[in-house]
Amino acid sequence: MRLSNYFLPLLKETPAEATIASHQYMLRAGMIKQNSAGIYSWLPLGLKVLRNIERIVREEQNKAGAVEMLMPTIQSADLWKETGRYDAYGPEMLRITDRGDREMLYGPTNEDMITDIFRSYVRSYKDLPKLLYHIQWKFRDERRPRFGVMRGREFLMKDTYSFDIDKDAARLSYNKMFVAYLNTFSRLGLKAIPVKADTGPIGGDLSHEFVILAETGESEVFCHKDLVEMDAPGDVNFSDDLSDHVEARTALYAAADEMHDADEFAKIPEDKQLTARGIEVGHIFYFGDKYSGPMKAKVMGPDGKEHVVMMGSYGVGVSRLVGGIIEASHDQDGIIWPKSVAPFGVGIINLKSGDAEADAACEDIYRQLTEAGCDPLYDDTSDRGGVKFSRMDLIGLPYQVTIGPRGLKNGVVEIKSRRTGEKQELSPAAAIVFLQTELGS
């Protein structure tokens, strides 16, 4: 992409309404524009990141055996009355009436609808287990939206729903999502920790929040330090029993403030105790027959009897992750994108636009990097070098290639790593090989 042809409205100054780094940088880098409290337009740069995250989340869901579908944003109130949630949900739910005065709502979640879909078709235990998911916009009329996309009213969420014949089988589904989440967050360049979460009236131990550590996190997290350094399982066979991977983690203490048990925490060796702020980016939950019961979602079992299916739901805050990743990865100059989600792989800085030699060299590298799949953003504007440098630092692409007359005289261009700040001079040909290798395409 040529910058002159792109839509990248950058702000030089920090907007007054933004108080945390991710919100400030998303506004300054032209990623989002606020339209109302907690409601944002995604500008081109922001949308590219959102889509990259969405893609990784989708790939990991598919690997785990979940099947993608798409449910609507607008739902009929009828299903919600069936489960009793229409009254229970409260003012967080945006209620709408259509022209026929029928009660509708903008979905804050989809348990009721997926259960209705499931019961419409599935009759036998032989069709289980089932893991269905979609990635769809949700609306929750939060009391206090804040921090940009970290707590919006409209947000993009991946939500998976599992259906099993009994609780033991449901635990296997739960474990699949547990492992899939570890892999997902790892690919996003995040260290996510599974912490015990409140299971509400259902009880048991089958609910975990996945939190990433960041100073601006909304909740306090207490955990064993080893959890932070533990590698994600990576390639596993999702038809195997994954309990080992899950238990290796749940054996170590980890809880957010509301579930914190100071006595248990004190049993951890002192040098392994970690107290930090965390951002919740995922939540997995087993809730048994909470919806399948009242909605009569039943299948025939091998015993010839009807069984109410046991369900779980598994959410990832896709749009929140955009902010979360920035919170976890930025410096005083701007964002530092992990390669996996970066909006472009490399920025090309032409230090002297208008200089025939510099222009030609930039065009050449731009073309070759494009062909090499490095997705370059070429700053072909006539701005001064300093402006281009700070602009690239702000939007945080993993690499910058700086090309100017001085280097070209010696046959070299400069490559800078945004994360480490390391610079190296290479011939244009070597630079392309280097970037193609580093960006892994």
Place this chain on the structure above:
RNA sequence: CGGGGCGUAGCGCAGCCUGGUAGCGCAUCUGUUUUGGGAACAGAGGGUCGCAAGUUCGAAUCUUGCCGCCCCGACCA
């Protein structure tokens, strides 16, 4: 939903207390000189001061109502 704050040019702000017809920095446009980490000079454009009503000869400024936004708390992907 309780408590606090803000709304003046695209962005960041001053002016308001003490009423007299709107200003600064950045950005934008034109020209000249510049160009390896946010250039300098000269000129130009851009605002019914959130909306409405009231007080007044006169309201950005005072009064009332409404709308919007932000922050702190209790709840949430």
